[in-house]
Amino acid sequence: MTEKFRIDDQTMALRVAKEFKDGDVVNLGIGVPTLASNFIPGDREVIFHAENGVLGYGNICTAGEGSYDLLNAGGQPVEPRPGMSILDHAESFCVIRGGWLDWTVLGGLQVSEKGDLANWMVPEKKIGTIGGAMDLAFGAKKVIVVMPHNTKNGGYKIVKECTYPITGFRCVDLVVTDIAVIEVTPEGMVLKEVAPTWTPEEVQQLTEPRLIIAPDLHEIELA
Amino acid sequence: MAINKIVASVEEAVADVHDGAVILVGGFGNIWNAPSYLLTAISKLPVKNLTVVSNSGGFGIEIWGGVFGVHEHDVEVLHRTKQCTKHIVSAPTNPLVVNTLETRYRAGEVEVEMCAQGTLAERVRAGRAGLGGILTPTGVGIPEIQRDKPVIEIDDRKYLVEKAIKGDFALIRAHKADRWGNLVYKGTSRTFNATMAGAARVTIAEVDEIVELGELDPEAIVTPGIYVNRVVLRQ
Numbered sequence: 001m002t003e004k005f006r007i008d009d010q011t012m013a014l015r016v017a018k019e020f021k022d023g024d025v026v027n028l029g030i031g032v033p034t035l036a037s038n039f040i041p042g043d044r045e046v047i048f049h050a051e052n053g054v055l056g057y058g059n060i061c062t063a064g065e066g067s068y069d070l071l072n073a074g075g076q077p078v079e080p081r082p083g084m085s086i087l088d089h090a091e092s093f094c095v096i097r098g099g100w101l102d103w104t105v106l107g108g109l110q111v112s113e114k115g116d117l118a119n120w121m122v123p124e125k126k127i128g129t130i131g132g133a134m135d136l137a138f139g140a141k142k143v144i145v146v147m148p149h150n151t152k153n154g155g156y157k158i159v160k161e162c163t164y165p166i167t168g169f170r171c172v173d174l175v176v177t178d179i180a181v182i183e184v185t186p187e188g189m190v191l192k193e194v195a196p197t198w199t200p201e202e203v204q205q206l207t208e209p210r211l212i213i214a215p216d217l218h219e220i221e222l223a
Numbered sequence: 224m225a226i227n228k229i230v231a232s233v234e235e236a237v238a239d240v241h242d243g244a245v246i247l248v249g250g251f252g253n254i255w256n257a258p259s260y261l262l263t264a265i266s267k268l269p270v271k272n273l274t275v276v277s278n279s280g281g282f283g284i285e286i287w288g289g290v291f292g293v294h295e296h297d298v299e300v301l302h303r304t305k306q307c308t309k310h311i312v313s314a315p316t317n318p319l320v321v322n323t324l325e326t327r328y329r330a331g332e333v334e335v336e337m338c339a340q341g342t343l344a345e346r347v348r349a350g351r352a353g354l355g356g357i358l359t360p361t362g363v364g365i366p367e368i369q370r371d372k373p374v375i376e377i378d379d380r381k382y383l384v385e386k387a388i389k390g391d392f393a394l395i396r397a398h399k400a401d402r403w404g405n406l407v408y409k410g411t412s413r414t415f416n417a418t419m420a421g422a423a424r425v426t427i428a429e430v431d432e433i434v435e436l437g438e439l440d441p442e443a444i445v446t447p448g449i450y451v452n453r454v455v456l457r458q
Contacts, residue, residue, distance in 0.1 A: 050411070051340065052251045052411050052414050053251075053411050053413055053414050054410070054411050067410065068253065068255035069255060069256075069409040069410035069411060069412045070410040070411055071251075071253060071255075071410075071411045075252075075253050086408075086410060086411065086413055087413070088413050088414065088415075088416075088417035088418045088445065089251075089278075089340075089344040089414050089415045089417070089418040090344040090345055090347070090348040090418045092344070092414075093340065093341030093344050093345065096341055097341055097359065097360070097361065121367075125316075126328075126329065127315055127316055127325060127328050127329075127335065128315075128316060129313070129314040129315060129316045129317065130313050130314070130337055130338075130339050130340065130368075131278075131313050131314045131340050132313075132339075132340040132341065134339040134340075134341075134361050134362060134365070134368070135339050135340060135341035135342070135361045138360050138361045138362075138363075139341075139360075139361070165365070165366075165367055166364075166365055167365075169364060
């Protein structure tokens, strides 16, 4: 197993945040995805949605600040922002299912070549948590999955077919990992960006399906 | 007779909870939006075989006390007492701790009905709205969710039939109430609290503050008082 440099959680979140344009409505799932709300330039108006019932919240508060009556999906206090609105849970999922989300960003256990997502249960555990992920996978216009490229043991997480219980079929559009950015297309998975020092061949070795190398393949874009 | 839904204590508020009751528990999973006083009061009652409906399976008082200094019970307490024998839930487990529900599930002590979060919210809303169920695309083709539910096709899209949920009791955490039972919430503490209020035969709200009738702005009231049977101060 290679012990090469891999980008950290904050940097993955920074890369994810680059996708969002002015006016986009974006749901962030628990874990690394929630970090993305901190990486929007001040002049860009992205409307963040948290499944627990808020639209248009601001940055994650620094430790010890903020209110426990204004939380993101991961339970972190977030800053209020002009234009923010509060929703009860049924309304919050009208936003999710009703097609109002331009993006959702979710964590993943496995993503298949066709864009199937598995992220709610490790089969051996016999019980897992669906939370909002299934509605998000079925409802959002575009799904970004952010996750380590491989399991702790070096196994594949980007696979030909998911072997874990499915959260959503053919729903994933973009995968951001600690070594690569991969787009899911009807022709297959396209390797668009690699982390510094990584070659496409090295990324392919750690990826089960065959990757199509983008003609403009480049180092991961952070600026 | 004037309408007065205010009761003197949480013990009085839950006194008629009975064996086999279906109990909706508001909140998202965080202690700050959990009806923790009502949960604690029920945990002291000699009632069993409860079906609990909630978003989270709970973390446990040790987590909230140890990490945040909030020494209150969440829904986990109904597993600690083994009163809950069936849980309809979207997030039974969590990455922080192997909770009591997870341990009991492995021991075969509790039945878990997995429900996607939006489906849970809408099934509860349907219960309040007098609907028999809902049609949702979420979970179509997912074996653990679809199970033997009917699938209906409308305009080329497939939907699962998911039954409405109506409880015997709904436990709600709100910010302010008046004697009619009108409720306002605070920020993201609205969550499943406002969704579940009215989706049970008896809705009980624990609140930070009780104000005079007329003080709550009608434009700001989220839960109309007719959905609420009892109001009790968190004390």
